[in-house]
Amino acid sequence: MRRLICLLAAGLVLAACGETERPATEPRVSLKLDVPSDGGAVRAETVAVRGTVTPADAAVRVGGRDAEVSGGEFSAEVALIPGGNVIDITATAPGRRPATDAVRVERDIRVKVPPLVGMESDAALAALRTRDLKAREIEGGSWLDRVLGGAMEVCATAPPAGTLVDPESTVTLQTQPGC
Numbered sequence: 001m002r003r004l005i006c007l008l009a010a011g012l013v014l015a016a017c018g019e020t021e022r023p024a025t026e027p028r029v030s031l032k033l034d035v036p037s038d039g040g041a042v043r044a045e046t047v048a049v050r051g052t053v054t055p056a057d058a059a060v061r062v063g064g065r066d067a068e069v070s071g072g073e074f075s076a077e078v079a080l081i082p083g084g085n086v087i088d089i090t091a092t093a094p095g096r097r098p099a100t101d102a103v104r105v106e107r108d109i110r111v112k113v114p115p116l117v118g119m120e121s122d123a124a125l126a127a128l129r130t131r132d133l134k135a136r137e138i139e140g141g142s143w144l145d146r147v148l149g150g151a152m153e154v155c156a157t158a159p160p161a162g163t164l165v166d167p168e169s170t171v172t173l174q175t176q177p178g179c
Contacts, residue, residue, distance in 0.1 A: 141176035
């Protein structure tokens with residue numbers, strides 16, 4: 001009786017594990033990313049993900065969507081959210097172990113302060129509005145400048161032109177007639 005129980009237990013173990021073992025030497029799909037570089041930053045709303053895969057007929061998913069694969073090269077366009085993004089890439093082929101990779105991409109939504117020095121005040125204010133920036137104007141000059149009138153001109157900005165700032169940031173314009 002004891003021998004019968006041991007044989008039955010051994011049979012259950014074999015049945016639970018399956019009769020044929022999956023070989024551990026099954027080849028893996030080869031996946032190599034060309035772009036984007038890991039940890040890179042872009043200002044665009046999307047990023048192109050491209051690379052190579054072996055075998056050439058492997059299926060590739062980028063960010064959860066099927067990528068175009070042709071001749072062992074794959075590509076996909078991925079939408080980015082502001083800030084940090086992690087894009088997963090998976091390649092599969094029949095009879096092979098899948099390959100996976102991931103790339104981190106930062107979407108930088110900051111805007112550049114435009115060159116405003118020398119512009120009339122109204123034009124400078126309009127230029128800031130088109131870039132989703134706010135303005136604070138500090139009028140300079142003497143009381144005589146105000147009496148004589150004339151167009152107010154931007155003499156300096158803070159932060160200076162070319163500086164990257166967050167949307168809705170305030171740019172200070174120092175203005176006076178004829179800098």
